[in-house]
Amino acid sequence: MTSPSQPSFAVFVSSTDSYSDCWEPFFILFADYWPDYKGTIYLNTETKDFKFPGLNIICTQVARFAGTNTIVSGKRIKLALQHVVKEEVILYLNEDIFLHDRVRSDVMNELVACMHDHNLLYIGVTDHANHGPFRPSPYPLLWEIDSSDPYVFSAMPSLWNVKRMGRYFRAHEDPWQTEYYIARRIRKANDKTYTIDRTQFDYPAHAILPFAPTTGVYRGTWVADVVVDLFAQHGIRVDYSQRGFFDPAVSYPPPFRPLWRKAVSVVRSMI
Known part of the structure; x- marks a missing residue:
């Protein structure tokens, strides 16, 4: 049973089957640095399953709802929130957010309680994301993000009200x-x-x-400064040659999409 000091929430790890090489390092570090988290963890996947000792991981396997294994990110998240996630509040993480110190569970629980008590939409839980300006809020642990911030929403670690946030997603x-x-x-x-x-x-x-202030994978490649020493300290073995390392001197163009597809996507997003 959830005690009053531990309000209900789940951890939602946004991922995709092609990033399954991140899962074992992610959960080794999660278990080491957040050992008192005993709730549900949703790992967002298309078809793959994954287990880790001592953690209650539910793989969303959203391809069963989409009828295809090729699912764009927005649709993967939307399907998971609609069909799999049961909790009212989630902590959203990406699979390449690699913890390197103990999570402050006491503060996290206070933030979750604030989400529940005041029906808040979104709380960014790191100073790596929302850029500001900020202003004081009625809540002692929080600042309100000014609407002029281009990142009033960021896909960095954050707490979401599932139903309210789900309305803002578009499947394409x-x-x-x-x-x-x-x-x-x-x-x-x-x-x-x-x-x-x-x-x-x-x-x-x-x-x-x-x-770390940056994610462990960028443009599909490992970020050496983030992962190499950290993984070595924890005995995590990774074949880095499969992804290679990010090189800031190299251009990493996004996947090609015909111009007409880009135009249609922009129009759909603005409707």
């Missing part, structure tokens, strides 16, 4: 479109979003969810 959008257009929709609806008070929870000294 890729990760970059999702982040950009959800922020536009939230501003248009005059909905409020919040982030942690940066004076109380600055990285790295007081981070609630400690992970």
